[in-house]
Amino acid sequence: MKDTLKIADKTFTSRLFTGTGKFSNTRLMRESILASESELVTVALKRVDMDNESDDMLVHLKENHINLLPNTSGVRTAKEAVFAAQLAREALKTNWVKLEIHPDPKYLLPDPIETLKAAEELVKLGFVVMPYIHADPVLCKRLEEVGVQCVMPLGAPIGSNKGLKTNDFLEIIIEQSNVPVIVDAGIGAPSHAAFAMELGADAVLVNTAIAVSQNPVAMGKAFKMAVEAGRMAYNAKLAPVKKHAEASSPLTSFLN
């Protein structure tokens, strides 16, 4: 049986989701995304000209296997997020939205209160809501209760490349969640992505680490391989970590 990931009405073969910011040009962005084999790519609503069908970024993302995920980066309140999501739905013909509400423009840390409010409203309006949040297990459950289709807890501040600084909480979230858990933000190396997958995350979202690397195309592929390896390891059930050594040649075997 194929190990696919189902979110709402879509089934994904790849568990690597990617972004579109920070690339040196849209051609390179496209090549990198293709190399990563990502099937879900997030686009900042504020970066695209929604009235223009030949918007450079959108044109470069026109591929059958690539699903666009508009995000609300830039909004500061639930009210603004709901309005932005409705515009994106109309312009990009998708009811999927990555809900990002970070009133703090410095660290871009998500506002849990506004996010929960917006998520509840957007679900009622028929959106597939993917909320970007702090790694807060209780908030994840609250979001699940209002009907989001997945949760996207952060590993570290956006763009920091620091890896999974929140892994103790990610473990709890993964253990408790009834919806897919996608680790978003802070993943800076393929090894971080592999680690997230080994923990049991359903997918990861990576942008800066790919876009700002010396070779974004190769890095896109490296992340693809890391995510696959991490997922394979998770499915294969990692050997348990033990506090004491367990010799493969026991000292007392001579007694037998």
Add this chain to the structure above:
Amino acid sequence: MKNTFRDTFDLYDWDTLEHDIYGFSEADVKNVLAKDKITLDDFKVLISPAATPFLEQMAQRSHELTKKRFGNTIQMYIPMYLSNECQNICTYCGFSMTNKIPRKTLSDAEILKEVAHIKSLGYDHILLVTGEANRTVGVSYLKHAIALVRNHFSNISIEVQPLDQEEYETLITEGLYAVLVYQETYHEATYKIHHPKGKKSNFNYRLDTPDRLGKAGIHKIGLGALFGLEDWRVDSFYTALHLKYLQKTYWKTKYSISFPRLRPHQGEVQPKVEMTDKDLVQLICAYRLLDEDVELSMSTRESETFRNHIIKLGITSISAESKTNPGGYAVEPQSLEQFEISDERSTDAIKEMIQSQGYEVVWKDWDRSYVNSF
């Protein structure tokens, strides 16, 4: 309980800061550069003469930090001057009330003519600029101008006379995204010399403008000092102090820094303190090391060569083909400029220059649908 930046400002003394900045040693700089996190005290060291030999090291670090935070992108914006009327006397400005020049304020039709030209160049982020003439180019004019242009641009900023909080709130409701307001100099006595008459002569009202903007809930505030009026190092420390205070107090607002150096203009004043290209690079890098997230903006005041090389050193936004006179693009190209620009290349030429260095030119990074709900 501190209410405005003035309280923080009063904790510092210009002469003491100047003494500190000029007293650092090479060892002090090495200690600072060995750190991961740069504080305001460290910033003082990085803008000191002692840091000059470490410019390459600072530039490399600035490049890396900027790339990590902003990626391989440079944003484009363009100023549009709406009026050259002014009720202030400023010794360094072409619009100064005492300069006998024809005054002009654009009508609706003229604004739209300018907009059409600017749009044809590809711009989506616009900076509306006026002199400081509250009686004729006040809030009602600005409100009307924003309403007139907002369907043509995703992002509207202004650089006009300081306003009251309620007035800013009105403009934000109309679609205003950012306000640039430069203190010019933080040296109070020098400020008074250069601004002898008009509302602008009120040092404190100008100093507290970013506070009023923060309270009004503006998305972005642009800060800066005008280099040439006073010692750039001390003025830049105060600007950084202002930035850090604002970031802590109005945490939902973004900030940008500009680096205007005195340019030739009608009724010329000679710079009191020379700021060399090397000095300016040092300052840009020091800001980036102090703050990974602050936007750093570069105007056409600077030369072609300088702007070509600054792209990789920490700058995040740049203007091109700017006109500093009302109607300068399409209506009345011959009206008097606020100052002469230096880099006169076309928008396309600047775009190509940026792209040739491996950066994407970003025209749009905001959406007017992000309506504020204060």
